[in-house]
Amino acid sequence: MKDSPLTIAGKTFTSRFMLGTGKFKNKSDVEKSIGASGAEIVTVALRRIDVERHEENILQYIPEGITLLTNTSGARNSQEAVRIARLARESGCGNWVKIEVINDSKYLLPDNNETVKATEILSAEGFIVLPYMFPDLYAARALVEAGAAAVMPLGSLIGSNQGLKAKEFIRILIDEIDEVPIIVDAGIGAPSQSAEAMEMGADACLVNTAVANAEDPAGLAEAFSLAIRSGRLAYLSKIPAAQEAAEPSSPLTNFLYEHDLSS
Amino acid sequence: MISLPEIKDILNNNDPAFLEGLARKSRTLTQQYFGRAVSLYAPLYLSNYCSSHCTYCGFQSKNRIARVRLTPEQMQSEMKAVAETGIESILLLTGESYEATPLSYLKEASTIAKQYFSSISMEVHPMGTEEYRELFLSGVDGITVYQETYDRGRYKEVHLSGKKSDYDYRRDTPQRAARAGMRHISLGVLLGLSDTVGDLLALYGHLRWMEKHFPGVEYSLSFPRLRKIKGRAFAICNVSDLDFIKILCLTRILFPRVGLNLSTRETSALRGHALELGITRISAGSNTSVGGYHLKSAGEQEPQFDIEDQRSVEEIVEYLKSKDFDPVLTDWRRIENSV
Numbered sequence: 113m114k115d116s117p118l119t120i121a122g123k124t125f126t127s128r129f130m131l132g133t134g135k136f137k138n139k140s141d142v143e144k145s146i147g148a149s150g151a152e153i154v155t156v157a158l159r160r161i162d163v164e165r166h167e168e169n170i171l172q173y174i175p176e177g178i179t180l181l182t183n184t185s186g187a188r189n190s191q192e193a194v195r196i197a198r199l200a201r202e203s204g205c206g207n208w209v210k211i212e213v214i215n216d217s218k219y220l221l222p223d224n225n226e227t228v229k230a231t232e233i234l235s236a237e238g239f240i241v242l243p244y245m246f247p248d249l250y251a252a253r254a255l256v257e258a259g260a261a262a263v264m265p266l267g268s269l270i271g272s273n274q275g276l277k278a279k280e281f282i283r284i285l286i287d288e289i290d291e292v293p294i295i296v297d298a299g300i301g302a303p304s305q306s307a308e309a310m311e312m313g314a315d316a317c318l319v320n321t322a323v324a325n326a327e328d329p330a331g332l333a334e335a336f337s338l339a340i341r342s343g344r345l346a347y348l349s350k351i352p353a354a355q356e357a358a359e360p361s362s363p364l365t366n367f368l369y370e371h372d373l374s375s
Numbered sequence: 376m377i378s379l380p381e382i383k384d385i386l387n388n389n390d391p392a393f394l395e396g397l398a399r400k401s402r403t404l405t406q407q408y409f410g411r412a413v414s415l416y417a418p419l420y421l422s423n424y425c426s427s428h429c430t431y432c433g434f435q436s437k438n439r440i441a442r443v444r445l446t447p448e449q450m451q452s453e454m455k456a457v458a459e460t461g462i463e464s465i466l467l468l469t470g471e472s473y474e475a476t477p478l479s480y481l482k483e484a485s486t487i488a489k490q491y492f493s494s495i496s497m498e499v500h501p502m503g504t505e506e507y508r509e510l511f512l513s514g515v516d517g518i519t520v521y522q523e524t525y526d527r528g529r530y531k532e533v534h535l536s537g538k539k540s541d542y543d544y545r546r547d548t549p550q551r552a553a554r555a556g557m558r559h560i561s562l563g564v565l566l567g568l569s570d571t572v573g574d575l576l577a578l579y580g581h582l583r584w585m586e587k588h589f590p591g592v593e594y595s596l597s598f599p600r601l602r603k604i605k606g607r608a609f610a611i612c613n614v615s616d617l618d619f620i621k622i623l624c625l626t627r628i629l630f631p632r633v634g635l636n637l638s639t640r641e642t643s644a645l646r647g648h649a650l651e652l653g654i655t656r657i658s659a660g661s662n663t664s665v666g667g668y669h670l671k672s673a674g675e676q677e678p679q680f681d682i683e684d685q686r687s688v689e690e691i692v693e694y695l696k697s698k699d700f701d702p703v704l705t706d707w708r709r710i711e712n713s714v
Contacts, residue, residue, distance in 0.1 A: 135410020137699045162463075162705040186707060188558070188591045195710040203708075215591035218632060271408050324410050 113345050118316055120293055121240040121261040123179070125152045128310070128344055129337040130181070130295065132320025133170060134160070135271075136329065143173040145323055145333035154178050155210050155318065157185035158200045171205075181242060183210040190229035197234050209234060210264065211243040220270040224251035228258050235259025244297055247281035249288060256291050263289060264318065266298040267309065271321040273301025276308055286313040303332075303339030310343025311351060382579065385625055386572045386618075394621060401624035401653045404631045413695055414634070414656040414703045415688065416464040416496075417457050420665040421445050421484055423677060425470030427537025429523075431568065431601055433679045434470040440677040443665040444475055450487045456669035458491035460660050460688040463704050465492040466519060468679075471500040471539055478506050482513040489514045494707040496559060500538065501548040507555030511712050517559030518552040520545070521597065525577030529569035546581070553589035556714045560585070561636060563597035566614040566622075575622060579629060595634030595656060598622055602640050602681055616645060620652065627653035639682040643694075646684055650700065660688040 117124035131151040133142050146154060154174055161182075162169050174180060182200040187193035190213060197209040211234070213226040227243045228251060234241050240261045245251055247265035255263050265282050268274035276282065277299065286294050293315035300306050306317040319336050326332035385397070422444035423434045433440070445453060457465065467484055469476040481499055488495045496517030497510065507518065524530050527542055534540040549560050562582055564574040582594060600614050614622075623635060637646055637654045639661040646657060662668050663678040686694070695702040 135412055135701075137411035137701055138696065139701070159707045160703070160705060161708070186558070191713065192710060196708065199708055199710060217593045218586050218590060220632070273407070321407065321410070325406055 113348065115344060115348060118293060120153075120242070125179070125316075126150070127152045127337065128316040129306075129333075129340045130155065130297075130316055130318040131323065131333060132318060133157075133174075134320055135324035137324075139170055139173040141324075141329045142170070143175070144330040146175060146178060148330035149333035149337035151333070151337070152177075152179060153181055153208075153316075155181040155183050155320075156205075158182050158196050158203070158205065159186050161203070161205065179208055180206055181208045181210045182206070183244075184212050184230075185214075187211075187213050187230075188215045189213060189223070190226040190233065193226070193230040194233050197230075197239055198237075201239070207238060208240045209242070211241055222246055222266065224248055224254075227251070228254045231255055231260050232258035235261075242295065247278045247285055249281075249284050252285050252289050256289060260292060262293040262295050262315070264295045264297040267296050267305065268299030270298045272299050273322055274299050275301055275305035279308075279312070282309070282314065283312055303335045306336055307339040307343035307346070310340050311346045313347050316340070382576060382625065382629070383572055386575065386621065389617070394617070394624075397621065397624040397628070398652055401627040402651060404627055405653045405655065408632050409655045411700045412655070412703050413650060413700045414464065414706050415462065415659045415691065416466055416494075416656065417460070417462040417658055417688070418466045418468055418498075418638075418661050418663065419453060419457055420468045420663060420667065420679065421450065421480075422469040422472070422476045423665045423679070424472040424475030425537070426473065426475075427471045427539035428535040429537075429539060430533045430535065431565065433677065442475075443677075444480075445484075445666060445670075447483060447487060449666060449670055450484055453666060453668050453670060454488055454491045457660075461692070461704050462659070462688055463492055464494040464496070464706060466496045466498055466517075466658075468498045469500070471537065473500055473538065476500070478502065478509060481510060481515075485510060485513045485515050489709065493705060493709050496561070501545055502551070504551045504554045507552045507557065508714055511556045511714065514709065514712065516557065516707065516712070517561065518549070518557050519561040519563075519597075520548045520552070521561075521563035521565060521599070522546055522578070522581070523565045524569040525564065525574050525581070526569040533568060549581070549585055550588065553585065553592050556712065557592065559593045559595065560589075561595045561597060561634075563599060563636075565601060566598050566619070567601035571614055571618065571622070575625075579626075582630065582633070593634065594630075595636050596626060596630070597636040597638070598626075599638060599640055602683075619645075620649065623649055623653045639684040641683055643684040643686060647694075647698070650695075650698070657691070659691040660686070 127150045130153040133156050182205045184193040184196040193213050211230050213223045215223050231241045231243050242262045244264045252263050268277035295316040296309040296314045297318040300319050301322045323329050323333045424442050425434045429435050495515050498519040530542050634656050635654050636656045638658045692702045
């Protein structure tokens with residue numbers, strides 16, 4: 113079945129699996145995971161990019177042609193996110209930025225208000241802004257209004273592997289936000305959970321912790337990629353709705369219309 | 376959330392099977408939230424002038440040691456020497472002298488350190504919010520301040536004079552630093568000074584209070600054990616390796632996302648095991664003397680405490696890689712701090 117490409121800010125992507133690069137035991141596992149999964153968008157925290165020393169620079173492990181999505185990890189408010197994004201662009205990391213504004217080190221929940229402010233400023237400066245957010249419809253609308261190129265609602269807490277705890281709220285975003293792609297980010301711990309998000313109609317998924325912590329990261333990255341493709345195809349094929357009772361494939365009353373019962 | 380009496384029970388339980396379970400849980404949580412990343416930093420002592428009399432410290436005012444304070448030129452050469460090892464996260468330390476190392480001196484140090492390091496923390500005399508704000512604006516991102524012990528009686532016994540003898544002022548230091556905008560705050564107790572269980576309960580309570588009131592700060596905890604200084608013991612540390620590991624594991628379970636630091640006070644062997652269980656940040660290639668990296672030969676040095684793990688940064692990086700850890704030297708990109 114042919115799928116239309118994922119389009120973000122006019123750029124098209126075949127893969128709907130996006131990979132985060134934190135927590136890996138070594139950088140070559142990042143490279144292998146990108147290769148095995150076919151990920152075309154990879155996010156890297158600017159705070160972890162060592163542009164000056166070049167030794168063990170994470171960017172050396174990201175193949176050419178991959179879209180680098182620099183994230184603003186460490187930003188506690190919109191001003192800091194804006195400064196980090198500008199620094200990323202000045203450092204040669206391009207203008208695709210994932211806004212992360214987190215002012216709670218215990219739960220790592222994103223601050224939607226500050227995220228909207230940062231999105232507005234950076235979009236106006238020509239950045240392609242993909243904001244990480246708590247799945248709140250008002251905030252998602254505000255992000256779209258502010259110029260976001262996609263919205264990235266969390267599935268559950270970062271690094272928790274809890275899956276789609278925020279499912280019903282993500283569903284609302286999928287139903288209501290059609291201007292930009294919805295990319296489910298954070299908390300996805302297993303390929304089945306990413307498939308579930310895609311079956312609901314999410315446009316893409318971003319996964320990090322589960323892959324980084326797998327015994328075979330590249331193997332799990334490939335599994336995620338396949339699950340995401342599978343979920344996408346299921347969504348496009350329009351999965352029949354679940355019924356409360358069994359529905360026989362040969363209806364019980366067909367005979368009424370097939371034979372003359374009076375004879 | 377686990378209750379305080381439960382914490383006490385756990386710390387008093389020495390059943391090996393129980394400890395094994397604790398260790399497994401701690402390792403799993405550490406893996407989940409930090410992966411295999413281990414951050415590296417180095418301490419750099421700017422001055423050993425001190426006006427406090429703390430009975431357990433090599434820098435205390437009554438110790439007849441050579442007092443040294445780095446000049447700006449000396450800071451440059453010391454910092455350059457550390458930066459050349461690959462370290463990007465620096466902890467600048469002084470003794471607690473408001474006269475010898477005033478705010479202006481610390482700001483100067485921070486301005487110089489910005490040329491060499493992407494992240495600067497300080498472990499210096501406690502200050503007020505306004506002064507911390509000035510330090511933050513000058514480029515300091517983190518403050519390390521240990522209460523040493525939360526036992527008021529014991530605190531008074533070991534902190535005989537100087538500003539440090541003011542228990543309440545020291546205890547409220549982390550909140551003043553947080554209010555000033557600091558990104559990282561490191562708390563801790565000096566194990567061996569007083570009753571360990573009591574100190575841990577108080578430390579956990581302090582951290583929970585800080586998390587609630589200043590959620591945006593990244594916290595880390597340290598559990599330094601009292602060490603000898605130039606071979607002499609100033610106090611006996613009664614915290615065994617078993618207790619120490621139990622403390623690390625329990626802390627990780629209670630605070631899954633909090634950084635746990637381990638200094639070169641501990642042996643390389645113990646550090647290796649602790650990394651598998653919950654430690655996420657270690658010092659590397661450390662020297663605890665003023666001018667110890669470049670300016671002074673080993674014989675001239677007056678360390679704050681003796682270090683056990685003598686490996687260089689390069690050796691530690693290679694060791695970490697061989698154990699499937701990802702040594703993280705760069706964990707911050709300096710942005711202009713503002714309030």
